[in-house]
Amino acid sequence: METINPATGERLKTFDTWNDAQVEIALTAAAASNPGWQATPFAERARLFRHAAAELRNNTAHYAGIITLEMGKIVREARAEIEKCAWGCEFYAEHAESFLCDEIIQTDAGSSYVSYPPLGTVLAIMPWNFPFWQVFRFAAPSLMAGNTALLKHASNVPQCALAIGEIFRKAGFPEGVFQTLMITAARAEKIIADPRIHAVSLTGSEVAGRKVAAAAGAALKKTVLELGGSDAFVVLADADLEPAVNTAIASRFLNCGQSCIAAKRFILVEPIAEAFIEQFRHKAHALRLGDPMKEETRLGPMARADLRDQLHQQVTDSVATGASLALHGGPAAGPGFFYEPTVLDHVRPGMRAWEEELFGPVAVVIRARDEEDAVRIANDNRYGLGATIFTRDVKKGERLARRIQSGSSFVNGMVKSDPRLPFGGIKASGYGRELSVHGIREFVNIKTIWVK
């Protein structure tokens, strides 16, 4: 596992992965701490999560700096990520107990109700793109529910992985309740079968999702999978174009385009297509590319060289099969893994830009005849994570929002995760939900108690 600065390409630090004995110690510690943690009152768990939130808030610049160093997120976005983690911790500190309180159901029993005890230890396999938020989004509900957790983080963010482990230690969580494992993907896949692991949460690619789900299925263990997306951003003829374009820019280029819920396919009805593209390409071109540590930078590097190369191949192949470049970006000259904003127009079925997720600063434009055609195109995709519809007719927007095959649809706004609302996808975007009351009930035993 290694830290390579994506802004320079320089290898800064390498970390040995753990051997079998180290993994065994961690699994034993998780199992040993689980009964005590399950018995810990909600109020005490909440107190510790409030400490974790304070630790994050008091050291925002420090933790944000590690994110920027390891995966290239611009500092202002990295600070916002840390702030969101603190919010997630506080949200579940406040609400976990009410989300999981017994639910009385009238039956023929003297008393019958549903209780929500934890499952045990959850293995969290997490990605590099929001290296703090993805972990806290999982950890705050799971631990507040009384589970213990093991984190296998992405190999390119080892310092983030270690820092998160430190935050739990500093906040005062008992030994073994949250542990960072420094292990490879292959080892993570293998330990899913260990009886001391009871469930798995993965955020990452569809390929990893299929492998992890297969391993968990073979061992009959619950999984939550939050995989990729190719979110539609539908702009109808009556849309207010300026906010639509501004939201489109923010959604496509946040985190250098490396977000599962970024708007990726811009589905434009014919009457506004040209005007939208013109404004969009102008604003995309103006994004200042540069050192992610500098406040004025708007677009940092991509996280890894292989991800940039893969993105560029998708663009090149799409152009070779008939897409046109409305904004000719591509790999930037010089060191680091920078990629200039790019807009692909006239994208059609069969092209890679239509069929695949483009995880970087490349916008895909698809023209639709009318709103019916726009919904058809939005749904003609293997993924189903999020979607946006821009229209002045909010009622119509809501009707279309319901018809788009996605885990969430936003009308006149950018798709974003919010601890108060469920988050997740359908189709190849995975299954299960994170956040809100639904997220905390994923890793619990929904248990019936019946008393005569």
Ligand code: NDP
């Ligand atoms: P991966 O899915 O390979 O990595 C995500 C996490 O899964 C990492 O911790 C990785 O470990 C781990 N992992 C990968 N394969 C396995 C396996 N077989 N068993 C157990 N754990 C595994 O994503 P990449 O970093 O390679 O990114 C590739 C693409 O994935 C992106 O271009 C994007 O399309 C998608 N992606 C989606 C994300 C989302 O938010 N939904 C986030 C990141 C990527 P390790 O790093 O050690 O390989």
